[in-house]
Amino acid sequence: MKKIVLTSTLMALATASVASDDKHFKGKMPTTYEQAQEYLVESKAKLAAILADGNVSRVEMGEIHQLTYSLENALEFMEEEIEQIQETLERVHKGSERGTNAQVFQDAQQFLNNSDVLH
Template structure:
């Protein structure tokens, strides 16, 4: 649950970033893609570790800032995929809830399995 809350907080922060003038902005990069939830969580974890290492330094060089800039693209891609998957998980969980109310065993089983598979990826 802590991971889900942290992810939600991070997603909220994406919308609040300020931009510099065009002549001051660094080049844009694609970042590492995240085609699956597992890949997104891996990229999120590894890239945050690299970001934390850089931010732990007493001073950041311009090169460090360039690296951080590149890392943010991978983090944005990871968070976008995690957000997409969280929406799917919410739908599956609601189907489990509704299926349990109506005693629909198949609905509970199929959506429950999909929900738990995704949830396990987030909690490992």
Template sequence: MTKLLTLTTAIGTALLFTVPAVADDDYHHFKGEPSHTLEQAVANFSEYNNRLEHVLAGELTPEAMNEVHQLTYTLENALEKLDDELDDIAERLEKVHKASEHAAPNTVKQEGAAYLNKSRTIIK
């Protein structure tokens, strides 16, 4: 009976130390590098994809998995900004399209320039 009580106490103590680390969802969260501008998002996306590629080329040790985890935060920030910017680029192109149908050269020129400026930040 004493052995069973000791084993139960040992298991209970072990659970007390492990469960909070697993249950705390914010335990290993990082902010990642911000992507405030389209240029910054493109730069972060490129750089952190290269870093991820380098880590994936090696053995995925616990340290490497932690590095992947950290890299993904910056990549997610960059993708979120890129998604927002691509929506804006698409809206500007639609304005150019509609303005061309309605023979509105000022709108075509203005929105076309804004469209090209942003789109060429992503693809030259």
């Protein structure tokens, strides 16, 4: 009887594990750079709080795992935004070498506007 209960329990856990893979945690997905910064700060604070006592329980390990998704999403979004800003600056740089005034002016204005989020 104990073997049946144990086997049933293990099967239930295995099924739950497989089911949880279908609904894997996605983390917070930012839609703006400011939101990505907010999620980064928020998630870092939660991670620091978990680590504060020097011990990490199994439950906390799960919380850390979930936090990493929001952290990764925030950093990835920020990286993509910074790459776009760098590309615009590169257009300004190359345009300034060629002396294409109108294009440099337009790209420089775009750079200034888009890079405001970085401070």
